[in-house]
Amino acid sequence: MSHHVTRRTAMALGGAALVAGVAGITPAHASEIDERISEFTGGAEAQSGRISIDAPEIAENGNTVPIGITVDSPMTDDDFVEAVIVLAAGNPRPGVATFHFSPASGEAAAKTRMRLAKTQDIVAVARMSDGSFYRENRTVKVTIGGCGG
Amino acid sequence: MSIFSRREFLQVAVATAALTGGGGPLGLTRVAAQQAITEADLLGFENHGNVTLVHLTDIHAQLMPVYFREPSVNLGVGDVNGLPPHITGEDFLKMYNLTPGSPEAYALSSVDFAALAASYGKLGGIDRIATVLKAIRAERPDNTLFLDGGDTWHGSYTALESRGADMVEVMQALKPDAMTGHWEFTLGAERVEELIEGLGFPFLGGNVRDTEWDEAKFESTAFVERGGVKIAIVGQAFPYTPIANPRWMMPDWSFGIREEDVQANVDAARAAGAELVVFLSHNGFDVDRKLASRVSGIDVILTGHTHDALPEPVQVGNTLLIATGSNGKFLSRLDLDVSGGVVKSWRYKLIPIFSDVITPDAEMTALVDRIRAPHADKLARVVGRTDTLLYRRGNFNGTFDDLICQAMLDEREADIALSPGFRWGTSVLPGQEITVEDVFNATGMTYPATYRINMTGAFLKEVLEDVADNLFNPDPYFQQGGDMVRVGGLGYTIDPLKSIGSRISDMTLVKTGAPIEADKDYAVAGWASVNEGTEGPPIWDVVMDWIGKQDTVSLPENRSVRVVGM
Numbered sequence: 001m002s003h004h005v006t007r008r009t010a011m012a013l014g015g016a017a018l019v020a021g022v023a024g025i026t027p028a029h030a031s032e033i034d035e036r037i038s039e040f041t042g043g044a045e046a047q048s049g050r051i052s053i054d055a056p057e058i059a060e061n062g063n064t065v066p067i068g069i070t071v072d073s074p075m076t077d078d079d080f081v082e083a084v085i086v087l088a089a090g091n092p093r094p095g096v097a098t099f100h101f102s103p104a105s106g107e108a109a110a111k112t113r114m115r116l117a118k119t120q121d122i123v124a125v126a127r128m129s130d131g132s133f134y135r136e137n138r139t140v141k142v143t144i145g146g147c148g149g
Numbered sequence: 150m151s152i153f154s155r156r157e158f159l160q161v162a163v164a165t166a167a168l169t170g171g172g173g174p175l176g177l178t179r180v181a182a183q184q185a186i187t188e189a190d191l192l193g194f195e196n197h198g199n200v201t202l203v204h205l206t207d208i209h210a211q212l213m214p215v216y217f218r219e220p221s222v223n224l225g226v227g228d229v230n231g232l233p234p235h236i237t238g239e240d241f242l243k244m245y246n247l248t249p250g251s252p253e254a255y256a257l258s259s260v261d262f263a264a265l266a267a268s269y270g271k272l273g274g275i276d277r278i279a280t281v282l283k284a285i286r287a288e289r290p291d292n293t294l295f296l297d298g299g300d301t302w303h304g305s306y307t308a309l310e311s312r313g314a315d316m317v318e319v320m321q322a323l324k325p326d327a328m329t330g331h332w333e334f335t336l337g338a339e340r341v342e343e344l345i346e347g348l349g350f351p352f353l354g355g356n357v358r359d360t361e362w363d364e365a366k367f368e369s370t371a372f373v374e375r376g377g378v379k380i381a382i383v384g385q386a387f388p389y390t391p392i393a394n395p396r397w398m399m400p401d402w403s404f405g406i407r408e409e410d411v412q413a414n415v416d417a418a419r420a421a422g423a424e425l426v427v428f429l430s431h432n433g434f435d436v437d438r439k440l441a442s443r444v445s446g447i448d449v450i451l452t453g454h455t456h457d458a459l460p461e462p463v464q465v466g467n468t469l470l471i472a473t474g475s476n477g478k479f480l481s482r483l484d485l486d487v488s489g490g491v492v493k494s495w496r497y498k499l500i501p502i503f504s505d506v507i508t509p510d511a512e513m514t515a516l517v518d519r520i521r522a523p524h525a526d527k528l529a530r531v532v533g534r535t536d537t538l539l540y541r542r543g544n545f546n547g548t549f550d551d552l553i554c555q556a557m558l559d560e561r562e563a564d565i566a567l568s569p570g571f572r573w574g575t576s577v578l579p580g581q582e583i584t585v586e587d588v589f590n591a592t593g594m595t596y597p598a599t600y601r602i603n604m605t606g607a608f609l610k611e612v613l614e615d616v617a618d619n620l621f622n623p624d625p626y627f628q629q630g631g632d633m634v635r636v637g638g639l640g641y642t643i644d645p646l647k648s649i650g651s652r653i654s655d656m657t658l659v660k661t662g663a664p665i666e667a668d669k670d671y672a673v674a675g676w677a678s679v680n681e682g683t684e685g686p687p688i689w690d691v692v693m694d695w696i697g698k699q700d701t702v703s704l705p706e707n708r709s710v711r712v713v714g715m
Binding site: 057058059066119141143144 | 391409
């Protein structure tokens, strides 16, 4: 199977993560996020840039928030994105999904849906084939709503 | 023939001066005599360039002329503090060099509203709008483009009763080149699709997608040619519809600002040969001001949603932002000279629709009469009388909401009442009768149940903080464009410049003066809940029952909200 993550598999991945994410109501501690990231990076410093996170400014439904991750990369045999982890910093269990790519993926892009318990940062970290790492954050607001113009 | 001749209007203007007190602080006597206006004045416009844009937005189904008081409090936070439209009252008059007591001052600001309203009369009326539109089209038959910014199929009894059909019929007669929407969606997805089916002009919303496949729900762009110029109209529905309004009414549709999609649609329009790109938007003014600074290639943004009426465009880079007000009070005319894909120059007029000056269009009057005839008796029924000017607009409270909150407190025997910070709803002058129509203009919508539930003090605080952040988040992309939730029986202090969780303090139960306790339960009545299955009588029944029990409505000044830090 190609490593290209289709929308269908990405949604399935998101679904799996959702099940993992619903236990408990205590948000992840900042240290847990850092731990998950350093587990992924092996302690290497993540640079900023190259990742774009597509997410709504305000979630329409906190139970299923669509997000898209795109990493700028030529995706050649010499230079490609190996993997991207997505974390929800304010959820009780921060892990949302890990996407694996290869040069055959063509592009490093994936979509998923996640549950967000409250307003929080979505964190994405990408591991490149040369061993470098990139990181991006994006805030998604979860609101009670109900009083628009 | 207009209802007021020029001569009569002059007399009215002079009477205004007398009414508001000669030699008062605003010097009304001196200026009022110069303030006569005629239909020719209102329609007067020196043609310019090759394209004429006419914009109407947020009329909230007001077919008849209305009183509508503009806000006296409309705070801006962050970069927009002190910039239009966050200028009100006398500061607004000074900024735009408007003479106090003049027709323009009456139409555009809250200053001396009740007194000026009594003399200048109502604004709007779709038959007057039809007259102005016809006149512009007659003058510029090959150059005119007419666009409707939405919030058109909602806000009156007849729109509610006909589920938007009355407004569709009226707009089909006016023939816009495109529209977008917001409150339209509260008719329910199925009804919206049904109405769009037979609309006869494009319903645009490039930011609406279906939730399952993430595919575009509506066309994003319409192309037309006017005056030899190829024009793209890119439409943007209200981005936060499923959050600010009930998501269950359009469960399969997803909205959002989707800035990258806007850029892509604008780029695609340019690539397809558009020489002029018009963004027909229901984002709200501050959202569009930010968007204009980040999306390139838009020549004109016709803003909507936040109900701002500005007598001049706001320029952001090469983009002109137009704010046409609400409730049919104004029509915007923007003439553009477009050449080589660039706007070389422009001329603008925000035309106030003075209903006593502009001759109604006979065909449209007949149509409106036909729509209203079956309901005429009900609409005209008097439910009470008011000594207080009733209005809604303003960031923190409006007297019509004070009335609604008091009605809920009394009729539902609650400790606290919550009423949403909508920006629609017309005004009633002191000394006037309150009719069924007035009540529906302030309450008519598709999720009117008046609930009564217990809420803890902590939850009430969360509600206030949440709504305050929708209004005062310094990043406009997080603003939903309503005003602060209105409260009855509850007092609080707000510091708009603080962040979410820290803006609200000193919450007090008015009837005892005791501080609100986080763990304590309070009986709360409210309406317009976004939750499905909310139960209770429709708010208009609660309000009319209460008004019927009053001798005359007379509301004390609302001192329950204290604003600090600005």
